[in-house]
Amino acid sequence: MHSIEQLQNLVNKAITDTKYTEQPAELYEPITYLMQLGGKRMRPVLVLVSTELFGGNILKALDAAIGIELFHNFTLMHDDIMDKAPLRRGKPTVHAKWNESAAILSGDVMFVEAYKLMIKVDDGILREVLAVFSDTASGVCQGQQADMNFENRDDVSLTEYLEMIRQKTAVLLAGSMQIGALIGGATQEQAKLLYEFGENLGLAFQLQDDILDVYGNPEKFGKQVGGDILSNKKTFMLIKAKELANGNTASELDQWLKRSDDPLAKVEAITSIYNLLEVRKLAEIEMEEYVNKALKALNLVSVDSPNKELLRGFAEQLLIREH
Template sequence: MHSINQLQTIINKAIADTKYTEQPAELYEPISYLMQLGGKRMRPVLVLVATELFDGDINKAIDAAIGIELFHNFTLMHDDIMDKAPLRRGKPTVHAKWNESAAILSGDVMFVEAYKLMIRVDDSILRKVLDIFSDTASGVCQGQQEDMNFEQRGDVSISEYIEMIRKKTAVLLAGSMQIGALIGGAGKEQSELLYTFGENLGLAFQLQDDILDVYGDPEKFGKQVGGDIISNKKTFMLIKALELAKGEIAEELNYWINLDSFDAEAKVSTVSLIYNKLKVKVLAETEMMRYAEKALTALDKINAPSSNKELLSAFAKQLLIREQ
């Protein structure tokens, strides 16, 4: 099997070599711009890893992998509009560089281009692949809407939150791996086990993201630490804190949540101390490891060469040991 770094290089070259219609430039230039901003390429890499897991030819999976990455970046482009985000990976977002209308329309074309790449898989698996991709795309949109709905609610439960991140984050990892498995020649049972692996890995990954948003090193995390606290984003950390807080701690937490005007550094510091008192970091880490273990249990059941599974296991552990 190729190493993860080798697969990232293959994906980056394929993205660089992908050409879009030149006119109108305002429609297609934003796509090239966003796709060239980089990133870990985790989802398309997982397509290729899953293909090779069953000794398949990754050349047959490149188009589907790029299709997955196009879809992922389409969601980022539209998320940035909804969040009014000025930057993406340190560069101006598409709607900031062009305008919102251009970003919306370019995003729509990215979705179409993703499907055009996805239908290049072998005819024998085309219907299955398109079913998975369509269900995945719907799930991501449902998760995004639920996440926005949570902003208006103060009674979100942990189970609701887990279901939301399953749709918004985990199903794309899972779908990527299941599509790769089918391209690699895996049967229904084996591809479903890989879907289970990817889904639980995605849940663990998002829970770790919640933890790092509060406790991460901003230089290593790559995002503003405390951003979720500042915006009152419903994460595992906040939901669990609201559930556990009593008396003066509950009053203080609700005071900061309901403040319209505040010093961001003071809010992050105070709410972080509340999290420490309630030990929500430990609870989040326990939940994260529970899903990580479920992912690795599913991987153990897959009928593939041990050496191939070891690469995937190492990749999963690498994702979940991001430095704090």
């Protein structure tokens, strides 16, 4: 069994070793640039962990793992254009460094490269892996579209929100694990359990992210604490608060949502409203439900492997309340 760090190193080495020699160079340089900006490589690592979980050789899963990371970065490249984001991991985004056309077209060819890597799996699982990968890709696009639609709506329900984050975030973690399992030799049923584990874990992760945006330790949280509040992002926290607030609290929340003149006061005021309505607790309860669903799926996986404990640990750390 390999540690997460060993797997991250393996993924990073494979990415660094990938040289795109095809022309025109302008098409491939942004791919190399974006792929080498770093990151935790969570998705490819989960591919490899899932392969090893079923006794498979991680080297047989490496192409697919990199394919998943390419796909993920392709969605980031296109999302950054749509979001007009100037920075990604502290560096200029591709459309900012090159231009929009380059970011559109490099993204497109990156998606092709991802498929080219997925196609390398064995004959026996080729059709299944491609079906999972394609469904995952559709799901991620649907999630991104839903996320954009939500920006112009004030009546997003919790159900709609959870469905959006399921597609935009959870489905790719789930698909990564299912593909890894298939490569590792899992039956379709067992691989499906890994999908369920990944999907519920992904939902829990996103809810944790929503909580940490408000209550996270600024030194540990990778992004600006309060960022969601300042951009009026419809997170679990805000949607739940709007659902529960009435009377003065409701009008106070509405007022603050309209204001952008005093960022610090806005974060403080909306956090106070969240405290009053105890939305953190409600988010944690929801999160725990997803963690429990994830663990239930994992328990049904009929293998005995240290990686099962590792995955259990991933999930259980989300149960530790930080307050």
